[in-house]
Amino acid sequence: xxxxxxxxxxxxxxxxxxxxxxxxxxxxxxxxxxxxxxxxxxxxxxxxxxxxxxxxxxxxxxxxxxxxxxxxxxxxxxxxxxxxxxxxxxxxxxxxxxxxxxxxxxxxxxxxxxxxxxxxxxxxxxxxxxxxxxxxxxxxxxxxxxxxxxxxxxxxxxxxxxxxxxxxxxxxxxxxxxxxxxxxxxxxxxxxxxxxxxxxxxxxxxxxxxxxxxxxxxxxxxxxxxxxxxxxxxxxxxxxxxxxxxxxxxxxxxxxxxxxxxxxxxxxxxxxxxxxxxxxxxxxxxxxxxxxxxxxxxxxxxxxxxxxxxxxxxxxxxxxxxxxxxxxxxxxxxxxxxxxxxxxxxxxxxxxxxxxxxxxx
Amino acid sequence: xxxxxxxxxxxxxxxxxxxxxxxxxxxxxxxxxxxxxxxxxxxxxxxxxxxxxxxxxxxxxxxxxxxxxxxxxxxxxxxxxxxxxxxxxxxxxxxxxxxxxxxxxxxxxxxxxxxxxxxxxxxxxxxxxxxxxxxxxxxxxxxxxxxxxxxxxxxxxxxxxxxxxxxxxxxxxxxxxxxxxxxxxxxxxxxxxxxxxxxxxxxxxxxxxxxxxxxxxxxxxxxxxxxxxxxxxxxxxxxxxxxxxxxxxxxxxxxxxxxxxxxxxxxxxxxxxxxxxxxxxx
Numbered sequence: 001x002x003x004x005x006x007x008x009x010x011x012x013x014x015x016x017x018x019x020x021x022x023x024x025x026x027x028x029x030x031x032x033x034x035x036x037x038x039x040x041x042x043x044x045x046x047x048x049x050x051x052x053x054x055x056x057x058x059x060x061x062x063x064x065x066x067x068x069x070x071x072x073x074x075x076x077x078x079x080x081x082x083x084x085x086x087x088x089x090x091x092x093x094x095x096x097x098x099x100x101x102x103x104x105x106x107x108x109x110x111x112x113x114x115x116x117x118x119x120x121x122x123x124x125x126x127x128x129x130x131x132x133x134x135x136x137x138x139x140x141x142x143x144x145x146x147x148x149x150x151x152x153x154x155x156x157x158x159x160x161x162x163x164x165x166x167x168x169x170x171x172x173x174x175x176x177x178x179x180x181x182x183x184x185x186x187x188x189x190x191x192x193x194x195x196x197x198x199x200x201x202x203x204x205x206x207x208x209x210x211x212x213x214x215x216x217x218x219x220x221x222x223x224x225x226x227x228x229x230x231x232x233x234x235x236x237x238x239x240x241x242x243x244x245x246x247x248x249x250x251x252x253x254x255x256x257x258x259x260x261x262x263x264x265x266x267x268x269x270x271x272x273x274x275x276x277x278x279x280x281x282x283x284x285x286x287x288x289x290x291x292x293x294x295x296x297x298x299x300x301x302x303x304x305x306x307x308x309x310x311x312x313x314x315x316x317x318x319x320x321x322x323x324x325x326x327x328x329x330x331x332x333x334x335x336x337x338x339x340x341x342x343x344x345x346x347x348x349x350x351x352x353x354x355x356x357x358x359x360x361x
Numbered sequence: 362x363x364x365x366x367x368x369x370x371x372x373x374x375x376x377x378x379x380x381x382x383x384x385x386x387x388x389x390x391x392x393x394x395x396x397x398x399x400x401x402x403x404x405x406x407x408x409x410x411x412x413x414x415x416x417x418x419x420x421x422x423x424x425x426x427x428x429x430x431x432x433x434x435x436x437x438x439x440x441x442x443x444x445x446x447x448x449x450x451x452x453x454x455x456x457x458x459x460x461x462x463x464x465x466x467x468x469x470x471x472x473x474x475x476x477x478x479x480x481x482x483x484x485x486x487x488x489x490x491x492x493x494x495x496x497x498x499x500x501x502x503x504x505x506x507x508x509x510x511x512x513x514x515x516x517x518x519x520x521x522x523x524x525x526x527x528x529x530x531x532x533x534x535x536x537x538x539x540x541x542x543x544x545x546x547x548x549x550x551x552x553x554x555x556x557x558x559x560x561x562x563x564x565x566x567x568x569x570x571x572x573x574x575x576x577x578x579x580x581x582x583x584x585x586x587x588x589x590x591x592x593x594x595x596x597x598x599x600x601x602x603x604x605x606x607x608x609x610x611x612x613x614x615x616x617x618x619x620x621x622x623x624x625x626x627x628x629x630x631x632x633x634x635x636x637x638x639x640x641x642x643x
Contacts, residue, residue, distance in 0.1 A: 048537075051537075051541065052540075052541075053537050053540065053541075072540070073537075073540045073541045074540060074541060074542065074543035074544075078541065079541065080537070080538070080541050082534045082537070082538060083534075084532060084534055086532065086534035086535050086537065086538040087538075088535065088538075088552075088553055089557065090553075090556040090557060090559075099542050099544070099552070100541070100542035100543055103542055103543035103544050103548065104543055147538075147542075
């Protein structure tokens, strides 16, 4: 059992490209930390640095009170689950799990006990003699997990372990990973680009962008108070509506100090279709352009007057001038209809002009 | 349309049969000739049907040799050829898989230079470098030895390239998983890379064994003693006799015997070969 602490960790490749630009994260003992961000944000690189598969060019990685920068992956007491599982194709399921233990010179009887216990937990007992190619994607995933479990490491590292599975399996495996982690109580670091996985799994969520940490914290706290417009549009699906506050329609409604902020954000689910304007809140006139019914809820895509002020779009953000409204049920206005939507004051998010800073109004 | 297809199929089959006949006929003749009386063949009266001397001809060929002055039983020649071919095939595979491993998985200075040097040796087959190679082997006192027969032919750029290409298709994650599982470079090579390369090795073995078996020029140069002769050289020596009649049945029997090991290797390895093609998953 151990905590993992990253102190000002940096990674610069020999070509001069800076993949990780000083990351500070503290993962407590037994916590589940999720690194999330768009592809190329450095989250996998960071994980591989913790694993010891990439060198660290600056800062310190501390596992269980010991700086491991110079320590070989095998000696860091970590176990890793890879995106493509990386099972040894020529070895049986049993040997895949036993390999790491044998290399450590563990007694064969002890290996057998551990592997069988892991197989029981992961429901692989009937498949121990099979080769990986005879297994389904989900089963391979379990074997990869088993290989990590039998080691009884201080830290589990997961590199997008579910992205090769189909949608249904992904959800059930997600729940299983969480349950397993709770039961084993092993500190875990998990990399994903799927914000839903990130929200549901994490004790601590680390949102990364461009080699830097945008925000660290409890997933719900991040959802409720995103620190930057990047976090605001990355966490939550559909993304938060971001608009410039310079426009008269919004500026006049915000009033006071709030109108000094540069960007206003409102989550799709915080809008209500109403003709009234809540006091201190914001109301917008929209023309309905598209409707998406997904059963329990409906997404209304509307357009406002073009938002010339808002050009600096962050990744994942909607095109300026477009607004998504989430309404419960399947009742929705007709396409082409003019509607008015409003959000109360408490649900407004304000950001500085460059989107790098949250402003509490 | 249907008739047309039928005719086309007949034509195709006829062409294929002609092809088979062209390939198989000389082999058939060799087999037939090896069972006939030498006088008949020398007179040009050889029958196209097998004769009755099968056992005596093969007995003499395998255990006694020709009646010439430099007689050597073919069994011994086959043993020499077999040892040489096996040494070459196994040696080439061993050397090239190790060098490919170094080139693909290790970062050392001049890695690419070394790779290109290996690549360039493709253009230098034995025939081109035969004099310097002979000089070296003779200076090392390896004439008339198995080492002299096999060693100079062991380095192989082709096999190295083949393994290199194969290693590059092995996912990096396997190496990383091995590192986390506590396997060092040697263990990774031995426990993961070698088993994965099994089918490649089998395919190469077939090709290289036949290549080694069919060596002619090099064994001809390097062996002077009759008991170190290889079968390919032996056949040639049997044909050119100075003042005696060439013993064609024995020559033909030797040729037939010379065909057997390569055929055996191909047939035996074919299963592994095909299985390798089917199970390509990594």
